[in-house]
Amino acid sequence: MTGIEATGEFVTGALMAGAIERTSGERHEHSEAHALCLNCGTALVGDYCHRCGQPEHIHRSLSAIWHDLAHGVFHFEGQVWNTLPMLVWRPGDLTRRFIHGERARFVSPMALFLFSVFLMFALFSAIGAHFEVPENKPPTEAAQAIARAQMPRAKAELARLIAARAAATTPEAKEALTQKIEKAREDINGLNEITVWKPGRDTNLKTGWPRLDAGLRHANENPNLTLYKIQSSAYKYSWALIPLSVPFLWLLYAWRPQYKLYDHAVFVTYSLSFMSLMVIVLTLLGTVGVSSNVIAPAAMIIPPLHIYRQLRGAYGTRPFRAILRTIALIVFCGMTLLAFLAMLLALGVLG
Structure with a gap:
């Protein structure tokens, strides 16, 4: 993906996220007064209709298209800068304040999640981060001829090593010869792969489900297409991480009726947004040459620390209990990812 395409993904993500954000109510001093809302006909008492939420002022010019584009991106961006510092340093306070009603000041969890996912996959596409299976190319005729010529010598050497091991009198000698025999067998298997080359990749897995067996066969014939489908599904269905995660968090506070499923969903969605943004930052650091000795420990330490701080702030959990719940959530996160x-x-194979 080119830089223009990546920028397009960024703008799309901001617009999509901004589309589900409620406006915080900007005044339009130059607006024309309308006695009735042009959308639902309700009598207006301010800049916005109190029934449907449509602004009293509407645009009707070509420049309005660009105004809406800029407003969608930069209005959302303004809320981002109110939200990101708290998401990083005080995630629990952000979660609690949003749940308790402070909505206009912060980006909603779902909007931030959509934006971070768009941005993450745009970055992956821009830097070419994707999985591919190496192409299974046939060996050349020259390589096959060399392998056939070496095969008798390799088999003779294997037979000699087996006979020598049988005649060995000490355990040390037998052990050394056993290791050489294993190496000789590996060499013979490698020569066999060259002389008897098979296109594709062998799979004898049969499930008894015709559709699944057909999908596995197609995946075996074209593994890169299957990987592409899986990566596309990860992008499209990343939202599924939220309903998969919420039940696990509910289990940790099931005996606390003051916390509703909505509260847990806000917690999970903000947490997933942070993790996506963390992946973006660490990926960018890797592309500019920061050592993996720095990135890998950060990727291991930051997530549990962030979860701990979010639990402490959002639920008021005491330190020791927050540590225990953090450990449990990390285990649950692994189960959710699996x-x-x-x-x-399943989507890649059956799709």
Whole structure:
């Protein structure tokens, strides 16, 4: 993906996220007064209709298209700068304040999640981060001829090593010869792969489900297409991580009736947004040459620390209990990712 395409993804993500954000109510001093809302006909008492929310002032010019584009991106961006510092340093306070009603000041969790996912996949596409299976090319005729010529010598050497091991009198000698025999067998298997080349990749897995067997066969014949489908599904169905995660968090506070499923969903969605943004930052650091000795520990330490701080602030959990719940959530996160990967694999094979 080119830089223009990546920018397009960024703008699309901002517009999509901004589209589900409620406006915080900008005044339009130059607006024309309308006695009735042009959308629903309700009598107006301010800049916005109190029934449907449409602004009293409407645009009707070609420049309005660009105004809406800029407003959608930069109005959302303004809320982002109110939200990001708290998401990074005080995620629990952000979660609690949003749940308790402070909505206009902050980006909603779903909008931020959509924006971060768009941005993350745009970055991956821009830097060419995707998975591919190496192409299974046939060996050349010259390579096959060399392998056939070496095969008798390799088999003779294997037979000699087996006979020598049988005649060995000490355990040390037998062990050394056993290791050489294993190496000789590996060499013979490698020569066999060259002399008896088979296109594709062998799979004898039969499930008894015709559709699944057909999908596995197609995946074996074209693994890169299957990987492409899986990566596309990860982009399209990333939202599924939210309903997969919420039940696990509910289990940790099931005996606390003051916390509703909505509260847990806000917690999970903000947490996933942070993790996506963290992946973006660490990926960018990797592309500019920061050592993996720095990136890998950060990727291991930051997520549990962030979860701990969010639990402490959002639920008022005491330190020791927050540590225990953090450990439990990390285990649950692994289970959630396994379920999500299983879903992606099924979509890639059966889709």
